[in-house]
Amino acid sequence: MACQSVGEVDGTPYGAAGPMCSRDVSAGFPQPGHDHHPCRLRFVAGAEAVCREKGARLTRVRRQVLEILAASHRPLGAYDILEQMVSTSPSGRRPAPITVYRVLDFFQELGMVHRLSSRNAFFLCSQGGHRQTMPFWLCRECDTVTEASLPELEMAMPRRAAELGFSPISVQVEVEGVCPHCRARGRDPVMVEGCR
């Protein structure tokens, strides 16, 4: 499965799943004002592909959560998602928190959703579902989160683990800082419409 870095701007992680955001992307960080529609389509199409491939059921609730996550480049808390389920749903019904967590667990097990543990927040994998070591780059200003590989880490980790006699099962790397767009804006902490 294609799991290359988002940093590879012209890569096609999901195959030809739809128009890419190439023009709007700077090394994986979405432009604040970019047209999010293509990203969204790509996210959803990719998720559908993963489900199909793995024989997992993309139910109504799951699709709803998927759409909500796909509509954002920011990690969302479980209760944020819940609120959006209320306002999005035609019936306006409020699911119980456990429902959201169950859906998130489901997607996490498929590698389609990642949890940002420093923030108790979740975001959609932009690469089509993977579980390997892939650092998360989180902008402190606009809260955008991006995945971008760190090849040296992948090389060094097994060696260092062997040195320590440690058997790694999972690795989580969270880098917090300021993304290129916010840097360009002089690190102004003011939120920009659409930079979400």
Added chain:
Amino acid sequence: MACQSVGEVDGTPYGAAGPMCSRDVSAGFPQPGHDHHPCRLRFVAGAEAVCREKGARLTRVRRQVLEILAASHRPLGAYDILEQMVSTSPSGRRPAPITVYRVLDFFQELGMVHRLSSRNAFFLCSQGGHRQTMPFWLCRECDTVTEASLPELEMAMPRRAAELGFSPISVQVEVEGVCPHCRARGRDPVMVEGCR
């Protein structure tokens, strides 16, 4: 300040702060049945040194939390600490949660306590107070947590960040797996007395 890897068994992170656990340590992972007393002394002495050096006040409550953390190689939740404060304290008084969190914040700002965000748990820095990138290695079986550097990561991170146009402010690396001692025990999930 000395901030070398725990993996350097013969290093003296806290200067000559007390007897080391060298004989009991395997590449930084404390032996399940090891005599914890020296570790404890070293932890506390080191923390005292940091406070002295930075002019921070080591009050009664803070010392109490420090002692509790120093008595363990496992990360503790804030409420675990709270419970131990109740049972440890002569008066048996129960502080409010906020008290524990305040103390933890205090120590974290000095780099003396780290937070394991994947577990909402805290542990004492074994190196004398630092704030830089230092992976946490967490054993899934015995819950022991250890810090051990990953030099390649420190080298590669700035370069990769520059590539991405990202300005990193903090990096958190959490490696979960099985420590050498638990591996030797055949990954037996049974807790061993003293391996805490």
Added chain:
DNA sequence: CGTGAAAATGTGACACTATAACGTTTCTCT
């Protein structure tokens, strides 16, 4: 079809984690 097992979701309660706001005590410095 239909039916039975498994998967998914609903429901209500509750445990765990963390912080806000404000009052009181303790410490430090002059």
Added chain:
DNA sequence: AGAGAAACGTTATAGTGTCACATTTTCACG
């Protein structure tokens, strides 16, 4: 000693996550 700052106490509450069990939906198989 007294003023100001830091630390801590007190009460309340916000935010995050799970348990246990009931009900509904889905799917494979006869």
